[in-house]
Amino acid sequence: xxxxxxxxxxxxxxxxxxxxxxxxxxxxxxxxxxxxxxxxxxxxxxxxxxxxxxxxxxxxxxxxxxxxxxxxxxxxxxxxxxxxxxxxxxxxxxxxxxxxxxxxxxxxxxxxxxxxxxxxxxxxxxxxxxxxxxxxxxxxxxxxxxxxxxxxxxxxxxxxxxxxxxxxxxxxxxxxxxxxxxxxxxxxxxxxxxxxxxxxxxxxxxxxxxxxxxxxxxxxxxxxxxxxxxxxxxxxxxxxxxxxxxxxxxxxxxxxxxxxxxxxxxxxxxxxxxxxxxxxxxxxxxxxxxxxxxxxxx
Amino acid sequence: xxxxxxxxxxxxxxxxxxxxxxxxxxxxxxxxxxxxxxxxxxxxxxxxxxxxxxxxxxxxxxxxxxxxxxxxxxxxxxxxxxxxxxxxxxxxxxxxxxxxxxxxxxxxxxxxxxxxxxxxxxxxxxxxxxxxxxxxxxxxxxxxxxxxxxxxxxxxxxxxxxxxxxxxxxxxxxxxxxxxxxxxxxxxxxxxxxxxxxxxxxxxxxxxxxx
Numbered sequence: 001x002x003x004x005x006x007x008x009x010x011x012x013x014x015x016x017x018x019x020x021x022x023x024x025x026x027x028x029x030x031x032x033x034x035x036x037x038x039x040x041x042x043x044x045x046x047x048x049x050x051x052x053x054x055x056x057x058x059x060x061x062x063x064x065x066x067x068x069x070x071x072x073x074x075x076x077x078x079x080x081x082x083x084x085x086x087x088x089x090x091x092x093x094x095x096x097x098x099x100x101x102x103x104x105x106x107x108x109x110x111x112x113x114x115x116x117x118x119x120x121x122x123x124x125x126x127x128x129x130x131x132x133x134x135x136x137x138x139x140x141x142x143x144x145x146x147x148x149x150x151x152x153x154x155x156x157x158x159x160x161x162x163x164x165x166x167x168x169x170x171x172x173x174x175x176x177x178x179x180x181x182x183x184x185x186x187x188x189x190x191x192x193x194x195x196x197x198x199x200x201x202x203x204x205x206x207x208x209x210x211x212x213x214x215x216x217x218x219x220x221x222x223x224x225x226x227x228x229x230x231x232x233x234x235x236x237x238x239x240x241x242x243x244x245x246x247x248x249x250x251x252x253x254x255x256x257x258x259x260x261x262x263x264x265x266x267x268x269x270x271x272x273x274x275x276x277x278x279x280x281x282x283x284x285x286x287x288x289x290x291x292x293x294x295x296x297x298x
Numbered sequence: 299x300x301x302x303x304x305x306x307x308x309x310x311x312x313x314x315x316x317x318x319x320x321x322x323x324x325x326x327x328x329x330x331x332x333x334x335x336x337x338x339x340x341x342x343x344x345x346x347x348x349x350x351x352x353x354x355x356x357x358x359x360x361x362x363x364x365x366x367x368x369x370x371x372x373x374x375x376x377x378x379x380x381x382x383x384x385x386x387x388x389x390x391x392x393x394x395x396x397x398x399x400x401x402x403x404x405x406x407x408x409x410x411x412x413x414x415x416x417x418x419x420x421x422x423x424x425x426x427x428x429x430x431x432x433x434x435x436x437x438x439x440x441x442x443x444x445x446x447x448x449x450x451x452x453x454x455x456x457x458x459x460x461x462x463x464x465x466x467x468x469x470x471x472x473x474x475x476x477x478x479x480x481x482x483x484x485x486x487x488x489x490x491x492x493x494x495x496x497x498x499x500x501x502x503x504x505x506x507x508x509x
Contacts, residue, residue: 058341066475068346069338119472121342166473237473256416256470258408269333269343273404 003109004131004183047112050123050266056197058265060117061218062166063152063159064199070161071199077158078198078219085204089149089224092140099203103189106134110193111186111207116248116280118212122262127207128190133181141177141225148180149173149230150206151222167233173217174230174244175208178288184209187220210279212246243298245289248280252295302373309376317382324354325393344401351394356467356481358387359460363488370491381436384456388433391426391463418469425462428455457492460485 061071064078083099108128116122136148152171156162162169179185188207189196196202201218208215214234224230234242241255250260261273279285289297328350332343339346362383365376403409412419432455434440441449464485468478 054341062473066473068342069340121345164474164476166475253415256418258411258415261408263342263344263402265342268335269339269347269401271344 003107004133005111047114047124049112049126052192052194054266055123055125055191056199058123059199060119060213061161061199061201063154063161063169063171065161065164066166072197074160075198077155077160078153078202079155079158080198080203080219083203083221085220086222087139087224088222089226090142090145091225092142094139097139102135102138103130103204106130106138108189109186111188111209113184113207113209114277114280115207115209115213115216116262116276118214118242118246118254118259120257120259120262120276121265122276123265126192127186127188128193129186129188129207131183132185132187132206133183135187135223136180136225139223144227145225146177146227147225147230148175148177149222149224149226150175150217150220151224152217153219153221167237169233171217171233172230172236173206173215173232175206175215176229176288177225179208179285182285182288184282184285210248210282210285212248214242215246245294245297247285247289247294247298248276249278249294249298250276251278252298305374309374309379314378314382317379317386321358321386321390325351325390329393344397348394348397348402351390351397352467353477355387355391355394356460356463358383358390359456359463360481360484360488362387362456363460363485367488367491385433385436388429391429395426418466421462421469422466425459425466428459428462432456432459457489461489 057072058068059071060068061075064071064074084096085099085102086096087102088094108130111127111129113125113127114122115125132148150173152169154162154170159169175185186207188201188205189203191197191200196205198219201216201220204220205218206216206220215232229244232242232244234246235244248259253259259276262276263271263273328347331337332339332347335341335343338350362380365380365383368374368376399409403412413423414420432453435444435449435452444452464478464482468482471478
């Protein structure tokens with residue numbers, strides 16, 4: 001059932017490992033290999049992926065602190081093996097699944113996606129992941145289910161931010177079932193063909209590329225099928241500012257800042273802003289929200 | 299108060315202009331780090347530089363407000379540094395504003411929209427504007443021209459400046475974060491000492507001293 005969605009990128013867009021490990025080093029040093037890598041990526045429309053260094057050093061993962069560098073510094077304490085995921089609610093096969101068992105037999109695909117944070121910065125990330133629909137089909141969604149709820153692990157002694165109670169942990173998120181089943185929605189297990197770094201949400205996280213980044217919940221330990229809209233952490237913390245849908249939308253501002261433009265990470269001190277795209281440049285999801293007032297359902 | 303006297307003795311040997319030098323070096327050094335994307339500036343230098351300058355400005359405003367209560371409570375006298383602290387605060391806040399305007403929002407139209415539409419930007423801008431008459435009169439000629447009483451009254455504007463700056467930081471935080479709350483509490487306590495003389499260290503220093 002995988003490969004429902006066709007990447008608009010080709011093999012030429014895959015970045016050689018040497019190039020993504022440290023772009024600036026390449027620029028300074030081994031020009032030959034670096035030039036090939038950069039030329040290859042220049043063809044990828046505007047989707048030049050961020051370097052692994054950028055992706056793993058600038059993160060929001062409040063369980064490890066609120067600074068952008070805190071997760072990279074503190075997340076090594078997270079214990080990710082063994083890992084099991086509790087699947088419960090309106091499913092045919094509920095239970096505690098070892099991660100490998102849950103993913104056994106499912107295809108891992110490369111997905112180069114834009115990633116837009118609600119704070120108006122963005123990256124381009126070459127994920128490796130499994131369509132969430134495949135996982136949900138495997139556990140068997142019952143007919144009355146309308147929503148999927150997710151929960152992040154809590155390891156208080158390994159997550160220094162948990163004690164600070166910046167949010168009401170565990171971090172929780174949710175999707176409407178049709179959003180969860182959309183072929184763009186994946187459960188990522190890797191970036192650049194390597195296992196996820198802990199600060200990126202190891203060992204498995206949600207990626208919903210047309211929604212603000214906080215919807216893409218990290219280090220998931222529980223998936224619940226339900227018939228009611230589940231509460232989500234940021235909405236619980238501040239309902240006026242963060243809605244359940246949180247689709248990327250340049251026409252609906254966050255109450256405290258504009259969402260019309262964004263800064264692509266990686267441009268240095270003089271990076272210019274660029275226009276934010278409706279649904280983060282994934283218009284194929286528009287039909288999910290037909291007839292809905294998106295400024296009302298922000 | 300032997301400790302205070304020792305500290306005062308040490309402070310007397312440091313000229314006030316060192317504050318300007320240290321402030322200028324700090325601003326340039328942080329800009330250089332951001333330009334070369336070193337340390338905390340590795341991935342996203344613009345936002346980090348903006349916050350670094352903003353926080354440094356707020357710290358200087360808090361330190362400026364601390365001078366009088368510190369003398370009242372401990373006898374440590376930093377009064378000769380206060381003008382330099384205040385003027386340096388202005389220039390650091392100016393650097394913060396310039397990073398926001400030039401590197402972050404990048405257009406006059408967007409600047410105006412942000413100032414008008416976002417209360418935390420509005421209040422930050424008000425705080426900066428209130429600093430302008432203060433920095434403009436931070437010289438001996440202005441003190442003479444205005445007269446001591448008027449000058450002191452004008453410079454009570456530092457109270458709303460610090461208050462608005464603390465609110466500006468508190469307002470932009472996401473979730474329940476400690477740092478902005480800590481600054482807001484510090485400013486709140488320091489302002490309370492101005493209006494609640496009972497909080498002063500009364501037994502030691504009866505005279506109110508210069509504000």
